[in-house]
Amino acid sequence: xxxxxxxxxxxxxxxxxxxxxxxxxxxxxxxxxxxxxxxxxxxxxxxxxxxxxxxxxxxxxxxxxxxxxxxxxxxxxxxxxxxxxxxxxxxxxxxxxxxxxxxxxxxxxxxxxxxxxxxxxxxxxxxxxxxxxxxxxxxxxxxxxxxxxxxxxxxxxxxxxxxxxxxxxxxxxxxxxxxxxxxxxxxxxxxxxxxxxxxxxxxxxxxxxxxxxxxxxxxxxxxxxxxxxxxxxxxxxxxxxxxx
Numbered sequence: 001x002x003x004x005x006x007x008x009x010x011x012x013x014x015x016x017x018x019x020x021x022x023x024x025x026x027x028x029x030x031x032x033x034x035x036x037x038x039x040x041x042x043x044x045x046x047x048x049x050x051x052x053x054x055x056x057x058x059x060x061x062x063x064x065x066x067x068x069x070x071x072x073x074x075x076x077x078x079x080x081x082x083x084x085x086x087x088x089x090x091x092x093x094x095x096x097x098x099x100x101x102x103x104x105x106x107x108x109x110x111x112x113x114x115x116x117x118x119x120x121x122x123x124x125x126x127x128x129x130x131x132x133x134x135x136x137x138x139x140x141x142x143x144x145x146x147x148x149x150x151x152x153x154x155x156x157x158x159x160x161x162x163x164x165x166x167x168x169x170x171x172x173x174x175x176x177x178x179x180x181x182x183x184x185x186x187x188x189x190x191x192x193x194x195x196x197x198x199x200x201x202x203x204x205x206x207x208x209x210x211x212x213x214x215x216x217x218x219x220x221x222x223x224x225x226x227x228x229x230x231x232x233x234x235x236x237x238x239x240x241x242x243x244x
Contacts, residue, residue: 059086
């Protein structure tokens with residue numbers, strides 16, 4: 001991040017709350033927005049990137065304006081939550097994937113399952129789409145997974161934060177986290193590893209693909225399989241009424 005005295009800026013903003021100081025704080029934390037988007041999009045050099053970036057910045061501005069240091073939560077943690085929520089809400093509302101391309105997602109999954117060691121270019125060629133369309137489909141898969149989880153967890157993350165509610169709520173959250181940990185431990189090794197690298201180590205798909213020596217589309221497919229099993233588990237265990 002930029003070489004600014006951020007503590008001094010926060011002190012000034014808490015006293016004066018001027019737009020000028022707020023904007024300096026936003027500029028300092030701008031890398032957080034790009035980090036969140038890289039975690040959501042598999043390929044972030046698309047025509048949608050600028051619009052999504054703008055939404056993320058709105059989330060950051062909102063985080064700066066509403067942050068209360070007395071709550072004992074680091075600003076970075078709070079800001080990532082607000083930025084991510086803003087981006088997810090935006091993606092949920094907009095029709096960002098053409099239906100004609102969406103229909104080819106199943107074909108992409110079949111090719112990836114059959115030819116998981118092929119390069120992205122080879123897979124795109126076999127499916128009959130351009131490399132740009134291929135990355136849009138990967139983004140569609142990843143965002144669909146995120147939106148699917150959003151239906152279950154309003155905070156949209158497997159890393160459920162410690163509850164600050166009633167003692168009963170704290171116990172419920174702890175029990176759910178323990179059950180989730182046990183469930184994830186029982187997954188096939190690759191699915192467990194992908195979930196761990198993505199949600200715990202917070203790596204991007206590209207970084208995970210490099211570690212495992214496969215394509216990003218293969219990582220996307222493994223992730224999708226794990227999320228499908230997770231949803232089935234949560235429904236079976238009747239956790240849907242307990243999540244925030």
